[in-house]
Amino acid sequence: MAAEPNETAQVNEIQKEYTRIDKDWLSLHYKISIGMVLFALAVECIMGLILVNTDMLNTTVPKFVFKFILVPSGVNGLCAVIDHMVVKSEKISQTAKIYTVSIINTVICFSLFTAHSAFTVTYYVFVTAIILTTVYASYLVTLSTSVSGLALLVISELFITWDVDKPTIFQSTLRLGNFLIALFIMFSVSMICMVVIHYEKRKNRASIRIEEERITLTKRLKMDELTGIYNRKALHDAMRDLEDCNPQDNYIFGITDIDKFKNINDSWGHQTGDKCLIAFAQLLKSNCIKANVYRYGGDEFCIIFHHTDINEAYETAVLIQDQLKKVEFKEYPELQMTASFGLAQYGSGMNAARLFMSADQALYQAKITRDAIRIHEKEI
Known part of the structure; x- marks a missing residue:
């Protein structure tokens, strides 16, 4: 028979289980990022084939392939490689991996948005990156992802003109409206995620507190009140x-x-x-x-x-x-x-x-x- 375990052992096991869940989600988060890269490449190739065979293409095929397939896919591929190296590294802490995968996900979104911002729906790829961080139940991770996503969206929209045929927000009232709505939705989603994290943390604390109370009660049942040793x-x-x-x-x-x-x-x-x-x-x-x-x-x-x-x-x-x-x-x-x-x-x-x-x-x-x-x- 081994010595009685420390009264906090079971609480530590709960914390370890939370860490294991974060690790499992990190793996899935990484795979989702890789999936986004591959899915985006497939869509870009399909759309390229469609445009090449219609009269909608207003530039040369090589230029189109370079700007809208090779460059974004290359950037996303580099992000995927970095993601893989970080996730598989044994020298990098799990916390650092979580931040890295979360931020790189926003960079992938930035690449897709910049190359294809003529499509209004691409505004909302950043929302996905923010939502994926809520499982970690970390205010800082979600906040960092939200801030980087908002910053990259603004940089792409205001300072980068990748598609010369796309009207800027200063030239199109509709484009400006869509941009402002996207900012509002991203901000709102970020706040909602923060609220979700708040309640998730409360739930986690409650489960740990209940386990601590159970351990304390169990210990009291096995302790002699007068001498303070086992009964x-x-x-x-x-x-x-x-x-x-x-x-x-x-x-x-x-x-x-x-x-x-x-x-x-x-x-x-x-x-x-x-x-x-x-x-x-x-x-x-x-x-x-x-x-x-x-x-x-x-x-x-x-x-x-x-x-x-x-x-x-x-x-x-x-x-x-x-x-x-x-x-x-x-x-x-x-x-x-x-x-x-x-x-x-x-x-x-x-x-x-x-x-x-x-x-x-x-x-x-x-x-x-x-x-x-x-x-x-x-x-x-």
Whole structure:
């Protein structure tokens, strides 16, 4: 049986699962970008064939192929290569990959829009790039994509004249209207995405908070309120798990209690007795580094030593006995505690009940002389 996991382990697993989901979406995001490049190339080739065979083409075929097929496809192909190198790199963090794929997607949109802006529908390719970032639930990723998309749209529309037959926004009221509407839609979509991310983050935080509360409740059910160590229920669970372990892993089971504890309660009161239990529990916990400590009941405590041989467990018990004798109470300077230990080694074919009985028998032998340590079937 391994040591109890840290109470945040399951919460960390949730965070890791979110990271895995982001990684899976990043892969799909990258594939969508590649798909856009290939789809755009196919559409450009088909449209080129149609235009070449009609009287709609008002330029030479080589010039048309160069400007509207080779150049945009070349830019998009370069973006696809960069995307591939970044996504497959093991030296680049996942966060950097997310930003890179998101921004490069807007560059692909910029290339398509610039080459084919005569078609009004191309205004809205940037919207796709923004929406694809919402799955990451990151304000900065979506904001960066939105800002870069808006900037590239403005640059393309105001400063680049790729298609000389296309009227500029200063020459056409319709073109200006479409441009302003596109800006408004992109801005609106960006704001909507931010709102979606806000609620997605709230949902994620709620799931983590619920898991933390569940872990806290589970832990409380397994903790002894007085001493702050594991209780009897936790011991039963640990003993059940112990039966599934490999006997070769060297597990030692120990039972200990405070000698003449009833006399302490009778002489100094139960409140002082509680202080003794707390002090003893803290000594057990601080010294049993490779073990879990449980309060079985009253002044009786159990210890499960993990990957420890019998000699090391014995030495730990001796150390605890020595430190316990030095514990002082200012109100009762004459009060001195001692403890007895019974130890048993987990072996092949031994179940939890037999292991417990072996340690209990060893403790019974130790209680005969008190302040002693006994090992089942062997005395040291």
